[in-house]
Amino acid sequence: MADTTGRPAPKHHGLSAKTLRSLEHASGRLASASVAEMERRLVWFARLPADQRASVLLITQTGASGFVAWLRDSKEALQLTTEAFRDAPTEVSRWISLRQAVAMVRLAIEVFEEQLPEFAASEAERAALIEGILRYGREIAFAAANSYAAAAEARGAWDARLEALVVDGIVRGDAEESVLSRAAALGWDPAAAATVLVGNPPSDDPPTVVFDVRARAARVGRAVLLSVQGSRLVIVIGGPTEGGPKEREILARMSTVFAEGPVVAGPTMPTLAEAHHSAAEALSGLRAVVGWPSAPRPVRSDDLLPERALSGDPGAERLLVDRVARPLEEAGAALQRTVETYLDTGGVLERCAQTLFVHPNTVRYRLRKAAELTGRNPTDARDALVLRVALTVGRLARARGLW
Structure with missing residues (x-):
């Protein structure tokens, strides 16, 4: 085939211009076939509301069109594949998990593999189409992972800010309802006992501190809320920390996430609504603990009553x-x-x-x-x-x- 200048039409990925045009015209059909296969084989997908399935169809159609454009110019592959998700509704990641998104991509690729050969004019083009859809599917999978990672980072940043507000409210003794509602949004049980632990942060990098504290809390099996407030680290530990050796050991193990220096624990309060009392006593103890150089680590605020009284508490x-x-x-x-x-x-x-x-x-x-x-x-x-x-x-x- 020749173009208007009389020269042979260029081929892309070993494909003729005629094949590319046929694929372009059939992209909508391929996308619809992919969504139909998802409804047939994915039980959870068939249960989605109509508007959500329509959003998936729109994304799939964009991806199918992007495949043809990718075949024409593979140098723009990353940009084109990313566009398949860039225009997706922001709420998609809320009702479809990353695992489910990967399952949909896999099914769409299977449908394309089955139907693409009919557009090939030769065995060489058939092989080129199969190779192309596999490579393009890989790019789509990476684009989906990046999209979900960005959404997760945004949610994580918001959760971190919300958690800092909760801890700050506990330290300042703010209204109980605002603290409890925010804590509930973070998955905290408002009826759980709470103990405030304060000391020096182990690092100047807040994300590193958050990771270390959460890793330690996971090992001891306790829920925590934390905030780095300048030169101090404040941790609210859920559950009892007084009583038997097992409960007391929780504080000792959590104190290892702090930097060198004293670590003070306030009294255990029955609920999070009363945690501000624990915070006030823990911070008072942290200011006064310098008067007892040989204090244990961690030390209870009640054990620092003489030093706290002498410091004017x-x-x-x-x-x-x-x-x-x-x-x-x-x-x-x-x-x-x-x-x-x-x-x-x-x-x-x-x-x-x-x-x-x-x-x-x-x-x-x-x-x-x-x-x-x-x-x-x-x-x-x-x-x-x-x-x-x-x-x-x-x-x-x-x-x-x-x-």
């Missing part, structure tokens, strides 16, 4: 009064005076008994009683510090008329 002062000073006073002057004298004598039992003019066994009994009331054993060095600070805070609060 009124909440810690109230807790020391409620948990230690008031129970000792209400138990009687003798018990409180025994604890104070024991601490003042440097923890020497005999000297304490001599100062009080009682038998050492009486001192032992009273110290055990004090430990039962406050949960702090005066014979333990750390608990002795808590008791001393609590008694001092209690006296100051009473002097100011706060108790």
Whole structure:
């Protein structure tokens, strides 16, 4: 065949101009046959609403037209194949998964392989068409993967921003409803217990931090919400973290995702709606933990009450009064005076008994009683510090008329 200048018409991929024109005219039929095969062989596809199936037909027709254009100029292959998905409705990826999209591409390629040979004028053209559709199908598959990857990245970026808003709301103690609704959108169970863990982020790259935290959370089997807030990493851990060794081990394993330095855990709250209390105490503990260089990692905010009180945390002062000073006073002057004298004598039992003019066994009994009331054993060095600070805070609060 010759063109208008009398020269032979050019061939593309070993195909004549006549074959290309025939393919171009039949592209709509090929696309319809592909969609019909999808309806027959893919159960889930047949159940799609009519408008969604029509969208798939439109994409398939664009792909079929792109195949003919690709055969004419393979140098534009990537651009042409990408166009098959560029004009697709943005919601397609919401109701068709990547696995399902690959299944549709595979079926369309099979239909094209079956029907293309009838357009070939020779065995050479037949082979060229089969090779072309296979190569073009590969390009289509890559284009689909890129389209879904871009959609996933966009959703991931949005989820990350939403998650940061949730954690920021918990830290700032925002309205419960907004925090809970956003957390629910992220798949968090609002009725699950929540514990806030704070420390230094292990990296300056937030995506790396998010990956490390989620990988660790997956290994311990817990849901998490996290946010990198400047020089600190805030993690909300779902489920109980107090009680038996297994629950306490959760905090120890999650603390490994933080950089070197202290890691503080707030109290476990019954629901996410109350998690702001855990966050407030954890952050208070993080500011005060420098006063206890040998603090364990992680350390509970309740174990940092003396340091928090000395740093000016009124909440810690109230807790020391409620948990230690008031129970000792209400138990009687003798018990409180025994604890104070024991601490003042440097923890020497005999000297304490001599100062009080009682038998050492009486001192032992009273110290055990004090430990039962406050949960702090005066014979333990750390608990002795808590008791001393609590008694001092209690006296100051009473002097100011706060108790």
